[in-house]
Amino acid sequence: MNGSAEIHPARNLGMLIGNGLSLAFNPELNIRLISEEIIRRVRQDAGDKDADAIATAMQRAAAATGGGNPMLDFEVLVGAFVTEGSFMERLHELASYIDPSDAELSAAFERIASFSESLRWRGVSHVLEVVAERTVASLDLKADLNTFVDLVLNNYGGTITVGNLNYDTLVLSSLMENHASEFCDLALGYNPATISFDGGQRFSIYKLRTALNFPNARRVRLLNLHGSLTWWRNSADDSVYKFPVEEVRRPTIWSTIRELDYDEGWYPEVVLANQSSKVHQVLRPPFSLAYDGLRRGLEMSDDWMVVGYSFRDVSVNALLREAFDTKTNRPNVLVVTKGEFPTRGEIEQAFSWSLAQGASASWLRIQRDVLTPTENRARNAN
Template structure:
């Protein structure tokens, strides 16, 4: 019988294979770039938002969420204003025009802020030769050990994991880019280009591809038309020279990034929209179909993600075998147990193993070997696990 695994990847994996993707460093670099900007009212508004959000700079990884939450907050303003413009009495064209101008300004501030964040990540989204080989080794160990479905839910915006998967198992891989459907978009050079659309339905994923890569919160390469009716995947090489990010800020492209860059509260709403809703739903299917769950570099601070894990975990009589790979003392075991809905009254969490040595080299550890071995032998029922 084929063995399936559901995998959740957080920022800790990216940092393990490229320290430049540390969230605190990214946040500090974005703050510095915004502070150095000269320009119009949009720039002034961005500076004000950044200064209010983090007046003392970036001191922890959590500050990344604070900054993007502040910069992305204008998206909520935009939605309210668009609704107001639609509700305004048609005879009051002057009021309607004013609302639309404010909505356009809010959209520019939001797009400009997000473009700076993603441009920094794009510039750092690479793996050096030795660490790339190590990441390839981790991915190969995982895909070799599980001969059934390997469903990877990635919370990172960078392309490190995708690159490793392409190197290791390209013929078995399906990501969210639709290989057979394309759309025309206008990029930074004012040229119309044909690029892949994103998959819209679960049936768009080919059944013969056993490895699925799902970006729960989007990717550098995920873009959408401004009316969010068309979602596309842009090749990363078209983003590396920085011109497309300038085009977003200058409004000379007809697409904008499709990512969840928001604080914890707003993420709950954002992930109900496409393409994120599809990714979450397919990850849930992956959880349901797997007796083994691997979680790498995740802080257990995303409420929508925790809710999916907890709901499926609590629904099971026989619990999945869970391996959490982290670096250092955070998160504590109790934090992980709480995320899964496991209380003190439930007894020892024999289903849970935590490897605190980090993702780089995790496939060589005893915890990994035990996790892989149980995948081959099958799991006893809860209470009989050692």
């Protein structure tokens, strides 16, 4: 954001952060670049003999689901196997009704479903490993992000609810480093458990909340709508825990996932799926709780800020629309983006705003002249 910000000492803020913010402060988190790296690693896993055939087969399988280009979006690439697994489960159920005595057919469906699930977890582990590696920003970029976070927090003195769509820990790390005393997330801050994940040193983990019982003194609430690198589910008690940031940056934690069956021990808790599957995944906890938390935060705020979001996620758009419709007085919505997209019309459509209701300029402001920190420094140097 350029220029000085208005100061609202007693006002609440509802905030939504998309991939554009992570990309601004670390260009290596570009979705296309991550997708290309995942394909490269899948090929590397396969070895010289079958690398091309396996990588091509995965891309074709993903493209066949009709969710988009798997080379440009890792959600399409990995999420396809969620869709295929669900389809196989429905076919299996149908087959059991038609011919319940066919044990061979039933076993075949179970093998296919297990194979699809193992492919999904292999893909998920590669995605999150790449994101973890690229989450570490340079000192300059880290300083720019801290400045941005400081600017927001210093200008709003009320409750700040932040819905984060990114798996990375850039915002989390900034808040932990500079605003630890006033920030909280969905992790409980007490009664930690201690584990050793892959034979390494033991470390403390915190269970995630099952209710929106944030401490009153913590006015900044970070909600990872689609999970985080730090969110891991324990198959033993089916609870989700928050791992320390430094632990999820170790490569061995991700390679361990690829060596286990998905229902063994610990596995990442993220929504990584096509749109058709994503709308169902976000209905279950802890994602549903994060969505509820952001919805409440938006409803109690007269100022909304949307940063780096494309307005293309069906579930997120529905949340924004529902919160928007509950407001007697329209909130002041600031959309911070770079370039010509999303258009004003696309943003209006996400909020179900029609021309018959008047001009959206009365409540919607779009700031498009936002440069990436690297570009901004270069510009100032000339």
